[in-house]
Amino acid sequence: MQRCHRFKPLGTPKPIVVHSDEQGNPVHVRLLGKPDRSVTFIRERWRIDDEWWRRTISRDYLIVILDDEKVLTLYHDLLTDEWYVQ
Amino acid sequence: MAPRSSPSQSLPTREGFEWTRTHNHEPENDWLNTVAIDTNWASGSGSETVFQPTSVRASNESRQALCLWLPTFELRLELVRSPELDRTSVALLSPRENTRRTIWQVSERAYESGVRPGQIVSQAVSLCTSLTLLEPDPAHYDAAADTMLEVLTELTPIVEPAGRGRVFLGIDGLERLSGPPNQQIDRALSLLFQVSPAPLVAATRAGVAPGKFGAWVAAASAQSGRPVIVSESGLISFLADCPISSLPIDSIVSHRLERLGIRTLGQLRRLPELALVAQFGEDGRNALAWSTGCRIDPVRPWHKPQSIRVSLDFPNPVGLTGPLYRVVDQLVERALGRSCRKGRSVAAVRMSAYLDGGGSWVIERVLREPTSDRERIAAILRAKMENSPPTHAIETLTLEITEFGLSSTQTLLFDRTTEESRATGHLDFNHNEVPAALKNAVNELKLRIGHSPLYRVIEADPWSRIPERRNALLNLDI
Numbered sequence: 185m186q187r188c189h190r191f192k193p194l195g196t197p198k199p200i201v202v203h204s205d206e207q208g209n210p211v212h213v214r215l216l217g218k219p220d221r222s223v224t225f226i227r228e229r230w231r232i233d234d235e236w237w238r239r240t241i242s243r244d245y246l247i248v249i250l251d252d253e254k255v256l257t258l259y260h261d262l263l264t265d266e267w268y269v270q
Numbered sequence: 271m272a273p274r275s276s277p278s279q280s281l282p283t284r285e286g287f288e289w290t291r292t293h294n295h296e297p298e299n300d301w302l303n304t305v306a307i308d309t310n311w312a313s314g315s316g317s318e319t320v321f322q323p324t325s326v327r328a329s330n331e332s333r334q335a336l337c338l339w340l341p342t343f344e345l346r347l348e349l350v351r352s353p354e355l356d357r358t359s360v361a362l363l364s365p366r367e368n369t370r371r372t373i374w375q376v377s378e379r380a381y382e383s384g385v386r387p388g389q390i391v392s393q394a395v396s397l398c399t400s401l402t403l404l405e406p407d408p409a410h411y412d413a414a415a416d417t418m419l420e421v422l423t424e425l426t427p428i429v430e431p432a433g434r435g436r437v438f439l440g441i442d443g444l445e446r447l448s449g450p451p452n453q454q455i456d457r458a459l460s461l462l463f464q465v466s467p468a469p470l471v472a473a474t475r476a477g478v479a480p481g482k483f484g485a486w487v488a489a490a491s492a493q494s495g496r497p498v499i500v501s502e503s504g505l506i507s508f509l510a511d512c513p514i515s516s517l518p519i520d521s522i523v524s525h526r527l528e529r530l531g532i533r534t535l536g537q538l539r540r541l542p543e544l545a546l547v548a549q550f551g552e553d554g555r556n557a558l559a560w561s562t563g564c565r566i567d568p569v570r571p572w573h574k575p576q577s578i579r580v581s582l583d584f585p586n587p588v589g590l591t592g593p594l595y596r597v598v599d600q601l602v603e604r605a606l607g608r609s610c611r612k613g614r615s616v617a618a619v620r621m622s623a624y625l626d627g628g629g630s631w632v633i634e635r636v637l638r639e640p641t642s643d644r645e646r647i648a649a650i651l652r653a654k655m656e657n658s659p660p661t662h663a664i665e666t667l668t669l670e671i672t673e674f675g676l677s678s679t680q681t682l683l684f685d686r687t688t689e690e691s692r693a694t695g696h697l698d699f700n701h702n703e704v705p706a707a708l709k710n711a712v713n714e715l716k717l718r719i720g721h722s723p724l725y726r727v728i729e730a731d732p733w734s735r736i737p738e739r740r741n742a743l744l745n746l747d748i
Contacts, residue, residue: 190745194727195738232735241736257737270737 197268200258210248210258215269221250320432320482321518321567331568332428332440335485336451337477338458340470343435344411345375348404350467359398361385365406365632374406405661409622409630414466419572421461425454428571430482438482440569451478451499480505481566487516506563510536517560519553526550527557535561577620578611578671580604587626587663594664595652601669602648611671615640618673621651625662633658640675643707704746712746722747 203212214220228247235241242262249255257270340346345362349355357379364374373389383398395401415434422429425448428440441454448454455476462471476497477488484505488498491512500508512535514524526549532538538546539561546554559565580601588594598621606616617640622632633654641647651669712722725743734740 190725192725192743192745193738194741194743197738234735 195270197259197270200267200269202258202260202267208244208260210246210267213248213250213256213258221252221254223248224251225249227255320430320438330428331570332426332442333480333566333568334441335479335482335569336439336441336454336458337479337482337485337489338422338437338439338462339475339477339486339489340435340473341475342375343415343470344406345377345404346470346473347411347414348407349377350470351410352404355402355404359383359385359401360404361394361401362404363391363406365408405629407628407630408632409624412632416574417465418462421465422458424461425458428569430569430572432482432486436486438485438569440571441478452497454478455497479508480563482569483518483560483565483567484509484563486518487512490516509561509563510534510539512561514538514557517557519557523550523553523557575673576610578605578608579668580608581666581668583666584664587665589626589660589663591655591659594655594667595648597667598651598655598669599644599648601667602644602651605669605671606642606644606647611674613642613677615642615675615677616647616671616673617675618671619647619651620670620672621655622668622670623660623664624666625660626665627662629662631660631664634672636673643710708746716747 198216200216201214202210204210209226210223212220212222226246226248228245230245231243232245233240233242240263244260244262246258246260247255248258258267259270260267345360348362349360358377359380360377361373361380362375364372371391373385373387373391373394375387376385380394380398380401383401385394385398385401389397391403395403411434415431419429419431419437422437422439426439426441426444428442430438430440432438439458441448441451444454448457455478458476459471459474462474473494475489475492475494477485477490477492477500478497479485479488479500480502484500487509488500492498514527514533514535515521517524517535527538532541538557541558543555543558546558548554550557556565582597582601588597605611616637618634618636620632620634622630624630633651635650635654637647637650708724712724715724716722722745724746726746727741728744729740730742731739732741
């Protein structure tokens with residue numbers, strides 16, 4: 185087995201600013217240091233609720249397509265009401 | 271046949287110099303033998319590419335060519351160094367990697383005794399018991415040739431070497447600066463006199479013609495002090511009497527033509543092109559093009575690539591292979607560590623040495639595949655040294671990287687071959703399996719910055735519903 189010196193997480197979620205409509209669907213997205221982008225299409229959506237025995241995780245995941253045709257995987261943390269990109 | 275120009279009275283001659291004529295100095299009209307003896311003109315670096323066509327015509331090429339040819343260049347250099355051997359039977363041994371040493375070049379006295387290039391030493395000595403054998407000194411010859419090339423750039427920037435002792439100069443547009451061709455030849459020889467021994471320059475033959483082939487044939491038919499200048503309109507008639515052996519084609523093709531009774535270019539050009547191509551392929555087409563004057567190869571400027579050179583002086587000459595191999599490893603590492611390499615891979619290397627008691631030793635190798643792998647380069651050099659070991663102990667060992675490849679380290683990191691260069695095919699790397707190239711890269715980074723900044727992706731909890739739990743980065747420290 186390889187010697188383990190440093191161990192880093194991979195795919196850590198990054199905070200993102202999202203403006204959503206009344207139904208909670210994202211309309212505009214702003215990544216840190218980038219201009220606003222509008223969401224043209226929500227391709228997929230799912231929810232996870234996990235680790236209730238430890239630190240509860242409750243997330244609403246979406247795969248969105250932006251106006252520049254970029255595809256993002258977002259999630260809405262239902263406990264903190266914050267949005268992240270992953 | 272085009273009239274030859276009258277010999278220039280201002281040209282330096284061999285008068286006043288005690289000089290042994292080599293076997294290549296033939297009577298004026300018997301230039302057939304001159305070329306027949308020295309048809310192996312494709313020797314030395316650069317000569318094999320002199321007549322390779324290029325698809326794109328560069329603006330810095332020259333149609334009008336001046337050829338300077340010094341027959342038996344290496345032997346003449348040796349006789350300059352050892353003038354007491356002048357007028358004796360002398361032969362220079364071949365530097366090639368043969369188990370049996372052969373004769374490379376001979377003096378005229380040795381030639382008269384029956385010694386010929388290509389003979390094995392025992393045969394040559396039996397023919398001429400007073401024969402003096404000289405060991406070749408390639409480093410000295412290369413240095414002399416490089417010096418001559420450098421000084422000729424003062425006449426024209428378009429200088430193209432074709433092996434040692436033979437060079438083509440592009441002289442398009444030089445009339446206003448240097449005068450007509452015979453004055454340009456005078457100027458070239460004057461430049462050579464500044465850097466080379468007088469006996470050497472005095473034996474130079476010069477020829478001017480459109481294209482390198484015409485200029486070479488003109489130089490080969492010239493005498494020292496009597497250049498041959500061929501005009502554009504006189505080229506075809508000049509080439510008519512030239513022998514087939516003067517063509518820069520495969521010797522097998524030229525022998526076949528001679529057996530068919532085709533002995534001169536004038537006879538060759540009467541044959542239909544289709545028949546020549548059907549019999550001899552591309553060589554046949556090229557031979558016809560040269561003989562009719564349709565193919566004019568311009569002189570292209572030669573750019574000597576910037577090489578990386580490292581050397582080591584030994585306080586006491588070293589003859590044992592073990593220490594020499596370790597020094598080779600060190601020199602390779604030093605050369606690869608030079609910042610001017612700029613990450614480029616190595617495509618060709620040259621190892622040279624000054625030997626104890628005088629003389630030099632040179633080996634060169636073009637790598638099948640450019641590489642930056644220290645072990646691979648050192649192994650190639652060791653194998654070459656084993657095949658062609660130096661004849662004496664070494665005083666100074668020099669390694670030169672003469673050609674570079676692309677910066678291909680990225681692909682090398684994930685090279686899917688074993689250390690013996692066998693392909694691993696479609697095997698996936700196992701958990702603990704790391705390519706050797708990647709190991710070397712990690713070690714080098716740790717040496718430079720103190721730690722390994724590389725990570726590998728491992729599966730932590732691949733079935734987790736939480737995406738950031740599935741994989742992780744593990745520091746790659748080997």
